[in-house]
Amino acid sequence: MGSKAGSEEKLTVGVIGAGKLGKAHARVYSELPEASLYGVADIREEAARELAAAYGCKHFADYRGLLDSKEVQAVSVATPDHLHREPVVAALEAGKHVIVEKPLATSLEDAGAIVEAQKKSGRFLMVNYNNRWAFPYTKVMNLVKDGEIGSPLMSYAKKVNSIKNPTKLLKWADETSSVHFLSTHDIDMIRWYIGEPDAVEVYAGGVKKVLAAKGFKTLDGAQAIVKWSNGVVSTFESAWILPEKNPSGVEGYVELIGSEGVLHLDRREELLVYTNDRSGFQSPRVSMGGEVNGKLQGALKWSQEHFVQRVLAGKAPDITAEAGYRIVEIACAIHRSIDEGGVVKLPL
Numbered sequence: 001m002g003s004k005a006g007s008e009e010k011l012t013v014g015v016i017g018a019g020k021l022g023k024a025h026a027r028v029y030s031e032l033p034e035a036s037l038y039g040v041a042d043i044r045e046e047a048a049r050e051l052a053a054a055y056g057c058k059h060f061a062d063y064r065g066l067l068d069s070k071e072v073q074a075v076s077v078a079t080p081d082h083l084h085r086e087p088v089v090a091a092l093e094a095g096k097h098v099i100v101e102k103p104l105a106t107s108l109e110d111a112g113a114i115v116e117a118q119k120k121s122g123r124f125l126m127v128n129y130n131n132r133w134a135f136p137y138t139k140v141m142n143l144v145k146d147g148e149i150g151s152p153l154m155s156y157a158k159k160v161n162s163i164k165n166p167t168k169l170l171k172w173a174d175e176t177s178s179v180h181f182l183s184t185h186d187i188d189m190i191r192w193y194i195g196e197p198d199a200v201e202v203y204a205g206g207v208k209k210v211l212a213a214k215g216f217k218t219l220d221g222a223q224a225i226v227k228w229s230n231g232v233v234s235t236f237e238s239a240w241i242l243p244e245k246n247p248s249g250v251e252g253y254v255e256l257i258g259s260e261g262v263l264h265l266d267r268r269e270e271l272l273v274y275t276n277d278r279s280g281f282q283s284p285r286v287s288m289g290g291e292v293n294g295k296l297q298g299a300l301k302w303s304q305e306h307f308v309q310r311v312l313a314g315k316a317p318d319i320t321a322e323a324g325y326r327i328v329e330i331a332c333a334i335h336r337s338i339d340e341g342g343v344v345k346l347p348l
Contacts, residue, residue: 017078018042104324126317127324130303150260157186
């Protein structure tokens with residue numbers, strides 16, 4: 001599968017997209033003993049060049065140049081939410097395994113095209129919902145598996161973000177939404193906790209006011225009720241209009257009510273807080289990971305490591321193309337319910 005480095009087998013990888021997440025993917029690969037970073041690609045050639053220079057690999061202004069290399073066995077796709085289809089399908093058609101940042105797509109048409117391309121290619125595809133590898137969320141899964149709350153019956157999950165994200169950090173906020181960008185994390189997580197059933201019904205409401213006043217077309221936030229095929233009922237809430245001075249970038253909360261107990265996971269505040277005149281009051285998200293002894297550790301590193309190790313072993317990684325499609329389907333049903341003002345039945 002890969003080249004040998006001593007007794008270690010390595011997977012030769014590339015990264016498409018040199019933004020924040022692309023940079024993180026490249027760094028993780030450069031630090032993984034099982035991976036060999038071949039190159040990075042971005043239409044902003046200078047960004048690709050700078051990132052490649054940092055890790056001593058090749059750079060490409062056109063990702064097709066990266067895919068043309070026979071040495072490359074797998075790629076990370078870290079392009080904006082709505083621009084996954086073209087590079088993912090091209091990578092699969094070129095015979096590469098793919099790990100793509102969440103969500104798989106922002107439309108059912110694009111998600112379906114990716115699933116079909118994956119099936120035809122015979123290659124592995126993983127959607128990188130890396131929260132599954134974060135300590136707080138894996139602890140919840142272990143408690144559910146151990147029967148600590150009995151059978152899950154109801155759930156509530158909330159993820160909110162500062163208004164800085166859609167208005168300043170993302171250049172493509174109008175092409176996605178808080179549902180795709182935030183809630184799909186929780187949809188994947190809750191679906192994982194309750195046995196990965198299919199969704200059968202969605203009812204949702206959304207708000208367009210704060211961002212609309214600033215010239216953006218995307219939602220301020222949304223709430224949705226999802227009914228699952230196993231009888232569980234879930235509520236999902238997302239918003240990305242919190243004040244810029246909010247001390248944390250992302251806040252999350254999960255509640256699971258079961259037949260024998262209840263579980264609460266509150267990530268609205270974490271143990272580390274600090275204050276100074278330059279930064280003000282801060283509460284960084286330390287439970288998701290960070291730098292330890294000069295290397296990245298935590299959810300992003302461990303999710304990529306899982307992908308690399310599974311591909312080398314010839315086994316499908318977690319969160320397959322089909323699972324990613326189901327999450328996109330629910331997100332699209334939420335948007336349809338908001339637009340139409342009624343209950344939406346699934347499958348779409």
